[in-house]
Amino acid sequence: MLKKNHFILLFSIVFCNYIFANDGYKLWLEYSYIKSESLRKDYLKTIGKLVPSGHSETINIGLEELKRGFGSMLGSEFLSSNKNTKNTLVFGSKANLDKDVLIQLGNAFNEINEEGFIIKSVAFKGKNHIIITGKTDVGVLYGVYNFLRLLQTNQSIEKLHIIDSPKINLRVLNHWDNLDRTVERGYAGFSIWDWHRLPDYLDPRYTDYARANASIGLNGTVLNNVNANAIILTPQYLEKVEALANIFRPYGIKVYLTARFSAPIEIGGLETADPLDYNVINWWKEKTKEIYQRIPDFGGFLVKANSEGQPGPQNYDRNHVDGANMLANALEPFGGIVMWRAFVYSEHDASDRAKQAYTEFVPYDGQFKDNVIIQVKNGAIDFQPREPFHPMFGAMPKTPLMMEFQITQEYLGFSTHSIFLPKLYEETLHADTYRKGKGSTVAKDIDGSLDGKRLTGIAGVSNIGNDINWTGNSLLQANWYGFGRLAWNPYLSAETIADEWLKQTFSNNETFIKPIKQMMLDSREAVVNYMTPLGLHHIMDTGHHYGPGPWVSNLSRPEWNPVYYHKADSLGIGFDRTPTGSNATAQYAPEVANVFNDLKSIPEQDLLWFHHVPWDYKLKNGKTLWNGMALKYQEGVDQVASMIKTWDKMENYVDVERFNNIKMLLNIQYKEAKWWRDACLLYFQQFSGMPLPEDVEKPTQTLDYFQSLKFPFAPGN
Numbered sequence: 001m002l003k004k005n006h007f008i009l010l011f012s013i014v015f016c017n018y019i020f021a022n023d024g025y026k027l028w029l030e031y032s033y034i035k036s037e038s039l040r041k042d043y044l045k046t047i048g049k050l051v052p053s054g055h056s057e058t059i060n061i062g063l064e065e066l067k068r069g070f071g072s073m074l075g076s077e078f079l080s081s082n083k084n085t086k087n088t089l090v091f092g093s094k095a096n097l098d099k100d101v102l103i104q105l106g107n108a109f110n111e112i113n114e115e116g117f118i119i120k121s122v123a124f125k126g127k128n129h130i131i132i133t134g135k136t137d138v139g140v141l142y143g144v145y146n147f148l149r150l151l152q153t154n155q156s157i158e159k160l161h162i163i164d165s166p167k168i169n170l171r172v173l174n175h176w177d178n179l180d181r182t183v184e185r186g187y188a189g190f191s192i193w194d195w196h197r198l199p200d201y202l203d204p205r206y207t208d209y210a211r212a213n214a215s216i217g218l219n220g221t222v223l224n225n226v227n228a229n230a231i232i233l234t235p236q237y238l239e240k241v242e243a244l245a246n247i248f249r250p251y252g253i254k255v256y257l258t259a260r261f262s263a264p265i266e267i268g269g270l271e272t273a274d275p276l277d278y279n280v281i282n283w284w285k286e287k288t289k290e291i292y293q294r295i296p297d298f299g300g301f302l303v304k305a306n307s308e309g310q311p312g313p314q315n316y317d318r319n320h321v322d323g324a325n326m327l328a329n330a331l332e333p334f335g336g337i338v339m340w341r342a343f344v345y346s347e348h349d350a351s352d353r354a355k356q357a358y359t360e361f362v363p364y365d366g367q368f369k370d371n372v373i374i375q376v377k378n379g380a381i382d383f384q385p386r387e388p389f390h391p392m393f394g395a396m397p398k399t400p401l402m403m404e405f406q407i408t409q410e411y412l413g414f415s416t417h418s419i420f421l422p423k424l425y426e427e428t429l430h431a432d433t434y435r436k437g438k439g440s441t442v443a444k445d446i447d448g449s450l451d452g453k454r455l456t457g458i459a460g461v462s463n464i465g466n467d468i469n470w471t472g473n474s475l476l477q478a479n480w481y482g483f484g485r486l487a488w489n490p491y492l493s494a495e496t497i498a499d500e501w502l503k504q505t506f507s508n509n510e511t512f513i514k515p516i517k518q519m520m521l522d523s524r525e526a527v528v529n530y531m532t533p534l535g536l537h538h539i540m541d542t543g544h545h546y547g548p549g550p551w552v553s554n555l556s557r558p559e560w561n562p563v564y565y566h567k568a569d570s571l572g573i574g575f576d577r578t579p580t581g582s583n584a585t586a587q588y589a590p591e592v593a594n595v596f597n598d599l600k601s602i603p604e605q606d607l608l609w610f611h612h613v614p615w616d617y618k619l620k621n622g623k624t625l626w627n628g629m630a631l632k633y634q635e636g637v638d639q640v641a642s643m644i645k646t647w648d649k650m651e652n653y654v655d656v657e658r659f660n661n662i663k664m665l666l667n668i669q670y671k672e673a674k675w676w677r678d679a680c681l682l683y684f685q686q687f688s689g690m691p692l693p694e695d696v697e698k699p700t701q702t703l704d705y706f707q708s709l710k711f712p713f714a715p716g717n
């Protein structure tokens with residue numbers, strides 16, 4: 001009896017492992033055992049022997065990944081069936097494939113770029129083969145992960161003919177990680193970079209991080225915070241960076257560092273950091289050379305200059321072009337690039353913060369060196385729950401622009417709120433700039449196709465920390481995953497991404513997939529509704545940005561204050577950015593500006609971003625603005641309530657650990673959604689002077705209470 005129980009237990013652990021404990025560490029690389037016997041048999045029959053072609057660390061990683069994936073998904077049958085079959089799974093780069101294999105591939109190689117891959121089923125000499133190949137070993141590795149994804153999502157692997165390449169060159173995570181392991185705006189623990197124990201202690205997590213990134217096609221990582229510390233550029237730290245770069249290299253991942261503009265003074269002993277000063281130029285040249293001696297494929301620098309107190313060329317009466325090009329000159333001989341951020345706003349310009357980056361950068365179009373790319377946040381303010389696309393997109397035809405999305409949820413409820421961000425990313429990427437007529441989407445600027453730009457890039461501010469499940473909340477792994485998938489192909493739909501992520505991470509069971517996918521797809525709008533409906537923005541509390549703070553008005557810089565953004569008064573609410581106001585709309589193409597300027601055509605989701613409208617303004621649904629806004633806040637709360645209901649029904653489909661992780665967090669989200677609703681409505685009601693509509697729950701606390709809340713130890717600050 002005892003023995004039998006043991007056997008059952010063992011069986012369960014091995015084959016049904018995820019019904020039991022699962023801490024989420026494996027991310028979407030779960031490789032869960034495929035329960036359908038017929039499917040397993042099909043796969044086993046089709047795959048055959050593994051035949052790696054060529055020898056490299058990367059090919060070896062591919063082999064190990066296939067073994068791990070098949071072993072886990074197909075079980076021990078894989079090892080036995082594998083021996084007596086004539087079929088093969090051949091994988092290797094073009095240069096290492098046999099002639100008869102190459103012939104089968106015809107012209108397919110013409111259709112891929114250096115990182116692309118081909119997966120093709122072919123039959124010759126009486127045998128069936130699956131070929132996974134590319135021009136480079138890293139391309140092959142991407143193909144391997146793609147093939148594994150087919151199995152993980154239970155797709156057919158008969159008659160395969162997949163040809164795919166990334167559409168964007170630089171697909172990069174930005175870690176806002178400090179050298180003391182705190183993470184600016186990080187909500188999943190401390191930094192995964194254990195600087196103190198590097199370079200000798202190599203945490204296995206570094207390898208798992210590289211695997212995860214490679215599996216979704218990310219090929220770069222900026223290790224440290226944009227609010228940079230020059231010490232990262234000292235030999236003591238470069239040795240540690242080198243150790244990480246060595247781990248990431250075979251996974252196709254390049255390392256980048258943020259460069260503190262004043263580093264020549266701080267660690268170089270110079271008196272100035274003037275980008276036109278001979279000694280400064282030389283210092284950066286030598287520093288760059290030193291980095292490349294250690295890391296021959298170093299990616300380059302990410303720079304936040306003259307923004308929020310960071311030093312930059314303007315400290316020396318120079319401009320962004322002077323600063324970026326000086327660094328670009330130093331990197332050029334080694335093939336490195338500069339990612340120069342456009343997140344700037346001046347405390348001396350009272351007009352409209354939303355206009356400042358465009359005003360400061362667009363006149364420089366065409367003046368940056370070829371190895372400079374300007375990194376622009378998705379919207380003109382700062383990673384709000386919803387922002388119209390940044391007007392710089394499409395507006396600098398001669399300058400490569402890199403998209404910067406935030407994956408970490410600085411303004412979106414931290415890692416406690418479940419939100420599926422590919423919905424937000426998709427909205428921005430699909431937005432039409434009209435710069436070259438209809439169809440000039442942001443995605444086309446980012447992938448270079450709009451103006452024939454060669455250097456292209458996309459960055460995501462990471463949501464990763466040393467929490468066991470990486471992102472603090474298992475559902476938020478989908479945002480890292482989704483960012484990577486969109487970086488590979490910015491035209492993918494959020495729905496496709498949710499579907500494949502869920503299948504790989506949790507289950508292929510449609511009873512689970514269908515409701516949870518819908519829950520994820522709706523989650524972004526829920527957050528917008530209970531935080532910033534109808535185009536409201538930047539009404540969070542100060543510093544930590546946790547919770548509502550629409551009343552904040554006492555900060556030294558005007559554009560730090562929420563009241564600057566909502567401009568609520570007895571007449572109405574909203575920021576007039578039309579020609580009667582700040583005229584920020586003039587920074588968009590006329591087709592777009594006209595839509596935003598006109599109350600008849602503006603999408604209501606952006607209404608208060610662009611217009612100051614009276615409280616009794618009639619919305620499209622016939623309700624007054626005040627009632628409509630209150631109902632939106634309520635809708636957001638109701639949406640979270642329904643997320644909880646949906647999730648609670650999933651207990652039988654998810655392991656206990658992840659089920660509870662998500663369940664508890666959803667309950668916090670519900671509490672906080674109500675907090676947002678009540679605090680904002682009570683505050684705005686002072687101006688509207690109108691009662692709450694019937695369907696809106698009455699607040700249980702006073703405005704004073706909400707205003708008195710303090711969070712001195714909120715994370716990420």
Ligand code: BDP
Pocket residue numbers: 184185226227304308343382383410
């Ligand atoms: C803001 C964050 C701040 C960042 C800054 C940036 O509050 O922590 O340093 O953006 O992107 O959203 O540079």
